[in-house]
Amino acid sequence: MCKDCLGIDPQRRKILGASIALAGLALFGNALLPDTVQAQPARAAETPDEALKLLTEGNDRYVSNNARERDFSVNRVNTAAGQAPFASVLGCSDSRVAPELAFDQRPGDLFVVRVAGNFVTDEGLGSLEFGSAVLGAKLILVLGHSRCGAVTATIEALQKGNQLPGHIAGLASAMKPGIEATVDKGGADLVAAATIANVRYNVSQLEKTSPILADLIAKQQLRVVGGVYDLATGKVTLV
Structure with a gap:
């Protein structure tokens, strides 16, 4: 994703990332009073x-x-006393997809960022940088799901013109880069194909957009993967 897409150039992002890390360390290092200090969770x-x-x-x-x-x-x-998530999830806001349940994890194990359409935003990227650089999450999973309404709406907006009301139109515009080429190709199950394309596109953006995440990936301290959750079965398939 280009700097214009995010609105923050790489140098400013480096500064922002360092500030996030310092602020986070200060927060978690000083949040507890002496008489309430407990061991950090493993x-x-x-x-x-x-x-x-x-x-x-x-x-x-x-x-x-x-x-x-x-x-x-x-x-x-x-x-x-604190949190030590082992993975972050960039998921859709769909009420039928609950990451902690879908992966059978406890509160505190997953650092979850959700937006309809599971795409990268400035705020979401900053949150994921925080989850990895400060909290130490070792994996980021971009999680789409079957029959996604945001994907369907974006397909219709690309085919018929974006006439969606209010800020919903902005969702379709933001998802357009990851889906447009798949819509142009067409196919029997366009929603499923576009869902996978959207996941893969946002995995790519996370891998190359943020210097903070890219550095962790280069050091093999972080990996970014994509998956699709099937609403009927609950199965997550990596894509």
Whole structure:
């Protein structure tokens, strides 16, 4: 994504990233009073491969309706001192897709950013930079889903003209770069193809747009992948 698309040039983004990191470290280093300090929760995975394995195994449990039992009261106490998510998810706002449930993870394990259409925004990118550079997430998953309304609306806007009301039109405009080429090609299941194209496009943007994320990827401390959640089965397929 070009600097005009995000509105922040690379040099300013480097400065912003450093500021985020310093602010985050200060926040998490000084947020607790001496009489309430507890041990930081342990991160469930310390490499990108381990993180992806945990997500895959968790989704398998979810699909087979064999999710782990959770003691949420204990988990709240354990995470009150801080958070150590092992993965971030850039997902759609669709109410039927809940990442913590879909991957059978506890609160505190996933750092989730959601917007209808699961595409990269300035604010979302800053959040994901924070999740990786400050909180230490080892993986970013761009998660689309079947029969996505935002994808369908963007396809219709490209085919018929963007006449969507209010700020909904802005969603279609923002998603256009990732979907337009697929719409031009056509095909039997255009929504499914456009959903995959949109996921892959935003994976690419995350890999190359942010110097902060690119540096972590180059050091093999972070990986960005894409997946599509099937609403009927709950299965996430990597794309």
